[in-house]
Amino acid sequence: MKMKGFCLGQFLTSSLKCYESGKSHFFSHSPLRFLSVIHCFGTKKSATNCNSREEIKVVLENIRDLDDALCLYENMVRMRPLPCVEQFNQLLSCVVNLKDYSTGIYLLKDVCNLGISVSEYTMNIGINCCCLSDRVNYGFSILGLFFKRGCVPNVVTFSTLLKGLFRENRINEAQELFRKILREGMCELSVVTYGTVIDGLCKAGNTAMAIELLKSNGKREFSVIDGLCKDRVIDSAVKLFAEMTEKGITPNIVTYNILVCGFCNLGRWREVKMFLKEMMDCKICPDVRTFSTLIDALCKEGLVDEAKDILHLMMERNVVPNVVSYTALMDGYCLQGRMIEARNVFDSMASTNTAPNINSFNILINGYCKKMKIDDAVHLFREMRLKGLTPDIVTYSTLLQGLFRVGRCSYALKLFDELQAARLKPDFHTYCNLLDGLCKNKHVKRALLSLNALEQNGELLHISYYNIVMDGFCKAENFHKAQSIFSDLPSKGLEPDSKPRREMPRCVYCKRLATINRLATGGKAIKDVDFARKHHSKLSHAERRHVEATRRSRENPCRSRKQLITNAVKGVGLSSNSTSTIGSSDGEMPLRAWI
């Protein structure tokens, strides 16, 4: 074990190169004891006095918000003797579940400072906390703490770190770590480790492409590289899957859902069918996530009627649709501009006691905006607040676009002020919508002023902003101005971007965009922010354009493709007693026959 620890340390410094930097990040936080922070936070509620393990247990079960958690913590650190490490672990876990990751990290440090002998559980909760807040480097620095405290990292530790690397799109490092684990037998592997890696690889189907695209600098043959990368990455996921099965690690519902989702995103419906069939042969029943994935994928293909059938099918199989299932279907109708049906789905949620969440509202608002039904959109915006949901930056950006689209500029600008007053930070989409909205409404000069303001405020600049404004000047036939913006790009460290050349399902692009945006705007804490920025400025515009192109092309899939997809899902025989009919009856079986 000692030997393994040594190898690991070496590995971290040499190959991952984030051990030291992570360490300095983690330990360079203010030395201020966390207790003072707690006093600021935790005074709202009177601390419950608990003096025993039993009492802590009761309070732990009733933690509803951060205040509750901090009150309990304050209480626990005052107890003598101090409560056991398991209870501190449970509390830390609560804070992570509440998604307050910075508090989680502070608490972990404070627990260490208290002299409690923390366990590998504590460390793993801490590492997960770092990973969920996209600071996997901090996670690696906690790994350093492991050794210092005489703990041995285990399969949970490494699965979490792998997840963290994939989340930050650090695919090469993730693959390197995984190979290292295999080669040096640093820990056993579990179904979760494989699930993490498979999921990461599936989602990176576009990332490999992006890296190649970046290398090729927009000049080499995209199509060849694309063709290779796209399938190679997901095929390596399948290879992994085969490996894990050989090793006797049984795939479960999560593993299958990851694969089904991955192949749906790539539009490889034959494989979707294969895995659906295989999971049912293994008596693993599709769950709400499997069905939601299928509904979403069918919708993205423009097959919303088939998606609706799946929703009914799952209900008949006693799998209760959740907010995600309904929202995915609703988005399908929105993508087709079928707003009455979209609204029906939205309303049907109420009758099934499924509360729409912020995504549901955002999707429906977007649907109305795209159909120029701005009053319906604004009405929903008000309605969501009445229901206690707080509009987020997506809501505002969507509505901003909708308002500009119908020419209501002053309302749009008012909304832009309002979102900032609500302490929301405009992001990439917000700025694109603002600049584009101003340009399209013949306020090109005002758009340029806004862009200059962004430059002066030290915002992360993006080539798309300049594309929009240049386009605006061109349309206004002020080519001279457009040209001067173009020639000033290099002085701002920006390069003209290239056109997209390949097809990728919308959802994959969106996820990738979200990741890149997070990386690029995630602040200085991320070590490779320059790398992210480079990706961001070179690719996002192309991706955005492609999203739109793909969406348009999928609004009406050609008949043969529709047949392929429908057959793939239908042929699976999603019923418990019809597995023997699979194969020969491809696509012939009506949906009813599945049950």
Add this chain to the structure above:
DNA sequence: ATAGGGTTAG
């Protein structure tokens, strides 16, 4: 007792 993987949005 306490820790790790999967579905929806601009």
